Amino acid sequence: MRVALFLTCVNDTLYPNTGRAVVRLLSRLGVDVDFPVDQTCCGQAHYNTGYRHEAEPLARRFADVFGEYEAIVTPSGSCGAMVRELYPRMGERARAEGRGESLATALAPVVPRTYELTEFLVDVLGVTDVGAYYPHTVTYHPTCHGLRSLGLGERPRRLLQAVKGLELVELPGAEECCGFGGTFALKNPDVSAAMGADKVRNAESTGAEVLCAADNSCLMHLGGTMTRLGTDMRPVHIAEILASAEEEPAV
Amino acid sequence: MSGSESGNESGNGTGTGTFVGMPAFPRAAHDAVNDQTLRGNLRHATHTIRAKRAKAVAEVSDWAALRDAGKRIKDHTLRHLDRYLEQLEESVTAAGGTVHWAADADEANRIVAQLVKETGESEVVKVKSMATQEIGLNEALLAEGIHAYETDLAELIVQLGKDRPSHILVPAIHRNRSEIRDIFRSEMGSWGRPAPEGLTDTPAELAEAARLHLREKFLRAKVGVSGANFMVAETGTLVVVESEGNGRMCLTLPETLISVVGIEKIVPTWRDLEVFLQTLPRSSTAERMNPYTSMWTGTTDEDGPRAFHLVLLDNGRTDTLADEVGRQALRCIRCSACLNVCPVYERAGGHAYGSVYPGPIGAILSPQLRGTQSEIDASLPYASSLCGACYEVCPVAIDIPEVLVHLRERVVEGGEVIRQGNKVVLRPAKGHAAERAAMRAARWAFTHPAALRTGQRLASRTRRLQPRTLPGPGRAWSGTRDLPALPKEPFRDWWQRTRTRGGSKEGSK
Numbered sequence: 231m232r233v234a235l236f237l238t239c240v241n242d243t244l245y246p247n248t249g250r251a252v253v254r255l256l257s258r259l260g261v262d263v264d265f266p267v268d269q270t271c272c273g274q275a276h277y278n279t280g281y282r283h284e285a286e287p288l289a290r291r292f293a294d295v296f297g298e299y300e301a302i303v304t305p306s307g308s309c310g311a312m313v314r315e316l317y318p319r320m321g322e323r324a325r326a327e328g329r330g331e332s333l334a335t336a337l338a339p340v341v342p343r344t345y346e347l348t349e350f351l352v353d354v355l356g357v358t359d360v361g362a363y364y365p366h367t368v369t370y371h372p373t374c375h376g377l378r379s380l381g382l383g384e385r386p387r388r389l390l391q392a393v394k395g396l397e398l399v400e401l402p403g404a405e406e407c408c409g410f411g412g413t414f415a416l417k418n419p420d421v422s423a424a425m426g427a428d429k430v431r432n433a434e435s436t437g438a439e440v441l442c443a444a445d446n447s448c449l450m451h452l453g454g455t456m457t458r459l460g461t462d463m464r465p466v467h468i469a470e471i472l473a474s475a476e477e478e479p480a481v
Numbered sequence: 482m483s484g485s486e487s488g489n490e491s492g493n494g495t496g497t498g499t500f501v502g503m504p505a506f507p508r509a510a511h512d513a514v515n516d517q518t519l520r521g522n523l524r525h526a527t528h529t530i531r532a533k534r535a536k537a538v539a540e541v542s543d544w545a546a547l548r549d550a551g552k553r554i555k556d557h558t559l560r561h562l563d564r565y566l567e568q569l570e571e572s573v574t575a576a577g578g579t580v581h582w583a584a585d586a587d588e589a590n591r592i593v594a595q596l597v598k599e600t601g602e603s604e605v606v607k608v609k610s611m612a613t614q615e616i617g618l619n620e621a622l623l624a625e626g627i628h629a630y631e632t633d634l635a636e637l638i639v640q641l642g643k644d645r646p647s648h649i650l651v652p653a654i655h656r657n658r659s660e661i662r663d664i665f666r667s668e669m670g671s672w673g674r675p676a677p678e679g680l681t682d683t684p685a686e687l688a689e690a691a692r693l694h695l696r697e698k699f700l701r702a703k704v705g706v707s708g709a710n711f712m713v714a715e716t717g718t719l720v721v722v723e724s725e726g727n728g729r730m731c732l733t734l735p736e737t738l739i740s741v742v743g744i745e746k747i748v749p750t751w752r753d754l755e756v757f758l759q760t761l762p763r764s765s766t767a768e769r770m771n772p773y774t775s776m777w778t779g780t781t782d783e784d785g786p787r788a789f790h791l792v793l794l795d796n797g798r799t800d801t802l803a804d805e806v807g808r809q810a811l812r813c814i815r816c817s818a819c820l821n822v823c824p825v826y827e828r829a830g831g832h833a834y835g836s837v838y839p840g841p842i843g844a845i846l847s848p849q850l851r852g853t854q855s856e857i858d859a860s861l862p863y864a865s866s867l868c869g870a871c872y873e874v875c876p877v878a879i880d881i882p883e884v885l886v887h888l889r890e891r892v893v894e895g896g897e898v899i900r901q902g903n904k905v906v907l908r909p910a911k912g913h914a915a916e917r918a919a920m921r922a923a924r925w926a927f928t929h930p931a932a933l934r935t936g937q938r939l940a941s942r943t944r945r946l947q948p949r950t951l952p953g954p955g956r957a958w959s960g961t962r963d964l965p966a967l968p969k970e971p972f973r974d975w976w977q978r979t980r981t982r983g984g985s986k987e988g989s990k
Contacts, residue, residue, distance in 0.1 A: 237972055239927070243937050244965050246972035265976045270927040276920055278867060280889030284924040291928060319883075326805075378869035407824045411866025418507050418864065419957035420514040424828045425866070426962065454962030 232262045234299040236292075236344070238309040238446075239271035245446045251473035251480070252305050252347060255362075258475075259355060263303075266295045274312040277320070279413045286324065286333060289317055293336040301354065302344040305469045307376025307445050310346035315379045317341050346376060347469055348444055352385045358392050363476040365395035368466075369438040371429065371452070373445040374407050386444055386468055393471060399436045403428070410451035426455040434461050444468045503835030505860035510829035519655055523827050526654050530821045533767030534874070541763065550756045552878040555812035558747055559802060565714040565747050566793065572717025576779020578789040583741075584901075589794050590621035593706065593739055596790050597627050600737050602703045608721060608728035609633035610708025611815055612741045612794055614646060614837040615850075618706070629706065630672070630698050632727045634691050641668040647831025647839060650765050650817040655830055658682040665690050673697055695727060705735035705786070709742045710814065711757065712791075715750045718778040719791070722761060722771050729775045738777070738786035743794050745802075745811040757814055760876035764816035797850035803899035806887040810845045812877040817842075819871035819881060825864055834861065841871035845884040852900060853892050859910040862888035893917065937971040944969075 233256070237249045249265075256263045273288030292313065296302045304310045318341055321334030351357055370390060376382045390398050409415065409425025430452060433441045441456075441463055443449050453465035466480075474480035503509060513519055538544055558565055570580045583589035597605060605622070607613065607629050619629040631640045638653040639646050642664040646652030653661070662682040669676045674694045680686055707728070709719040719740055721728050732738060748754060762771040780789050802808050820826045820840030831839035835857040836847040844865060848858040862885050871881040891898065893916070895909040909917075926933045940947070944967035950959035958964070970978075
């Protein structure tokens with residue numbers, strides 16, 4: 231199976247280790263991974279801030295870059311939700327505004343082929359034990375778009391529970407937003423910071439060493455809050471935990 | 482008629498006297514976030530009701546079907562609103578009531594003041610009503626020499642405290658018991674019967690003090706003013722759903738009853754109530770069945786009010802109905818489940834929303850009813866992290882995040898809207914020039930991958946020189962959070978280095 235890695239602009243620029251982890255993990259599971267180098271950004275920050283017309287060329291670009299692949303895998307619930315939930319909406323709006331069928335037509339094939347990483351592992355590959363080893367206490371934060379837009383449900387937890395050496399502890403108030411919300415963190419800094427601090431305190435109360443999520447944007451916000459609050463906890467993307475192996479464990 | 486506006490939109494901001502001059506959401510929220518008592522009060526109240534609601538909803542096996550039915554009934558009614566409103570007018574008139582039509586807040590206030598004056602009275606008792614709060618009726622009546630007394634317990638607390646409501650269902654949610662005791666002690670005497678000597682902050686004593694104070698007003702009042710949760714078109718019946726029984730007293734004891742109701746509150750038939758009388762109590766107070774559901778149809782000899790007036794309020798609703806995405810906000814049954822689950826409301830409090838409708842529903846309703854041209858209304862669509870919890874709990878499935886993003890687009894890109902029945906072309910709101918330029922620049926980079934790579938490489942090479950705090954608008958971020966350190970190379974460089982032209986094809990190194 232030949233799949234395309236849609237890494238997202240945040241991961242590419244700031245968190246390349248997540249991309250390397252996805253490649254390592256999927257290769258270990260026998261998947262042939264390609265990274266179309268012309269990919270850039272899904273346009274979510276534009277769209278969600280109200281700049282839909284700036285987001286449209288990025289959606290079209292996504293369709294052009296990923297159109298030929300059987301499956302498109304992304305280690306981001308948020309960017310995955312952008313493609314799956316909001317691209318169809320963008321196509322419909324463009325059509326309703328009489329700007330032709332072309333955007334909707336271009337997006338139609340890529341939307342259902344786009345999977346968030348844990349969804350791809352559980353639903354497409356049919357695995358929950360990916361042969362990982364990670365001897366740490368971990369608490370899992372289900373990020374909003376993964377939880378509500380994509381409906382990831384128990385998939386990430388089932389994957390983590392199957393990791394050798396890993397102890398999964400429940401996060402109080404797990405389903406509450408961490409307060410990142412893209413440009414929300416800039417436009418409403420006080421509320422965003424208060425939400426982040428509450429999330430970090432809840433995570434700390436579990437005694438876990440690692441706060442895990444399937445989205446680096448939320449982890450960037452929470453990690454920045456952790457160092458500022460002086461906690462010892464580390465934010466780690468789920469891909470890095472699942473890629474970790476006994477012969478070469480991730481820290 | 483078609484026109485173009487930029488500055489003040491001639492909405493109805495003037496009618497909502499209580500909230501004029503509110504700062505934009507982020508500034509108002511800044512104060513609330515730092516008020517530890519308020520944070521504590523809100524956290525306790527919202528978490529308690531949130532947990533109860535989840536339990537009450539989980540008890541119903543066909544909740545998803547009820548939610549869908551509520552959504553469909555409301556959508557159907559809104560699609561044929563003209564027809565159902567005419568039917569309602571006929572039914573109310575046939576039952577002995579009188580129907581008045583009010584296009585905006587000023588007209589509604591004038592009608593009510595005139596009706597009260599015709600009775601010769603200078604006092605009215607009120608059952609909690611969002612519609613009358615929306616139009617600033619109490620202030621308008623006072624300007625005409627008429628005193629309006631709120632009789633809902635929470636509204637009484639707000640009124641006595643010269644305060645503003647901060648929650649749809651629990652307007653005094655921002656107050657704790659000892660604050661309420663202090664308000665009762667110092668204020669009740671100047672409004673009527675004073676608080677009993679030695680009043681403590683136990684709930685039973687506070688409730689008894691309110692009961693004694695209100696009882697006098699109920700027995701004296703000749704005019705009652707109400708809103709309604711629902712209006713049934715086929716029978717002309719109005720329905721008030723409340724928990725205390727004070728509303729029922731307001732509806733039945735006075736000689737004249739004036740009900741001010743938004744036109745979207747209509748349902749076609751009596752049978753449609755079945756759905757909402759299940760979903761509303763469970764969503765709002767987490768009760769299986771509502772304690773006091775009062776229904777009144779016109780007038781009846783020897784029982785209840787002798788005169789009944791229904792003031793049907795538009796005040797931006799028809800304009801909202803013209804918006805294909807935004808019109809779903811009119812499905813709202815004011816249950817407040819979205820407020821109770823919202824992490825932003827929990828930290829910012831209701832007052833920050835600058836409207837009688839706070840929380841997620843307020844963030845989409847106010848900018849539609851009032852327009853997006855004022856500073857507070859332009860900031861409301863951004864008062865959300867788009868986490869989606871509000872949509873998940875909404876008993877009539879209003880996709881609040883969808884409408885928020887739609888309104889953000891209106892704020893930054895402008896466009897065509899309907900205001901007071903006319904097509905108006907809005908210019909983008911002021912203060913977004915730098916953001917728009919940044920968004921355009923980002924879009925340009927994202928459509929030119931070579932430029933993006935150059936930028937990424939430059940950033941990586943200079944990474945040791947870069948500060949962990951940001952200047953300008955970024956300061957808001959780095960004031961409370963550290964920025965991540967830039968990696969040595971972006972992923973795409975690693976990929977090309979290891980995967981193409983001489984690079985090894987090995988997995989992880």
